[in-house]
Amino acid sequence: SQKIEQNSEALNIQEGKTATLTCNYTNYSPAYLQWYRQDPGRGPVFLLLIRENEKEKRKERLKVTFDTTLKQSLFHITASQPADSATYLCALGSGGYQKVTFGTGTKLQVIP
Amino acid sequence: KAGVTQTPRYLIKTRGQQVTLSCSPISGHRSVSWYQQTPGQGLQFLFEYFSETQRNKGNFPGRFSGRQFSNSRSEMNVSTLELGDSALYLCASRQGQSYNSPLHFGNGTRLTVT
Numbered sequence: 001s002q003k004i005e006q007n008s009e010a011l012n013i014q015e016g017k018t019a020t021l022t023c024n025y026t027n028y029s030p031a032y033l034q035w036y037r038q039d040p041g042r043g044p045v046f047l048l049l050i051r052e053n054e055k056e057k058r059k060e061r062l063k064v065t066f067d068t069t070l071k072q073s074l075f076h077i078t079a080s081q082p083a084d085s086a087t088y089l090c091a092l093g094s095g096g097y098q099k100v101t102f103g104t105g106t107k108l109q110v111i112p
Numbered sequence: 113k114a115g116v117t118q119t120p121r122y123l124i125k126t127r128g129q130q131v132t133l134s135c136s137p138i139s140g141h142r143s144v145s146w147y148q149q150t151p152g153q154g155l156q157f158l159f160e161y162f163s164e165t166q167r168n169k170g171n172f173p174g175r176f177s178g179r180q181f182s183n184s185r186s187e188m189n190v191s192t193l194e195l196g197d198s199a200l201y202l203c204a205s206r207q208g209q210s211y212n213s214p215l216h217f218g219n220g221t222r223l224t225v226t
Binding site: 098103 | 157
């Protein structure tokens with residue numbers, strides 16, 4: 001069955017460092033991958049989308065890579081700030097009318 | 113533009129009861145999806161509606177149902193509630209069904225079944 005795994009339940013890093021979050025998937029051939037941020041008590045907020053034929057996408061301090069051979073996406077936050085503390089979710093879709101499936105998320109804590 | 117609105121924000125029900133949750137999508141968005149979020153399982157897809165038609169359905173029992181109205185507003189119903197149905201129910205809308213359309217989530221309805 002399709003499976004999406006995100007690394008560890010929590011990731012603690014020092015302010016100013018680069019946070020790297022991992023999303024691995026199996027039994028899936030996604031057309032695209034998305035990353036969302038979720039704060040406690042709120043719904044997820046869309047951050048970035050990367051297509052299967054794209055290797056890397058950037059937006060301000062965020063960078064996403066997508067390796068369909070390794071079946072993995074890496075999500076980087078450079079110069080992290082305490083305000084970046086949240087849970088980050090990756091989501092995959094096969095395109096067309098297919099549903100969007102989410103990973104379980106990684107909780108990031110940026111320590112001042 | 114107003115975001116996705118879900119009502120009510122919190123709900124407490126007892127086992128065996130039924131519940132209806134409401135979702136108003138962003139104006140102009142014709143697709144509405146519902147997800148169940150629990151600490152152990154994460155976000156689980158329930159169903160998606162587009163122009164009043166159910167396009168996709170997740171692996172939930174028939175007690176979970178939904179519908180979409182002509183104004184794109186959607187409702188989700190859970191009958192014969194069980195303790196395990198306690199969760200955050202999230203609704204998300206998107207403009208179309210293309211992968212270029214990200215999901216816009218509401219802040220959810222927190223359902224507690226006692």
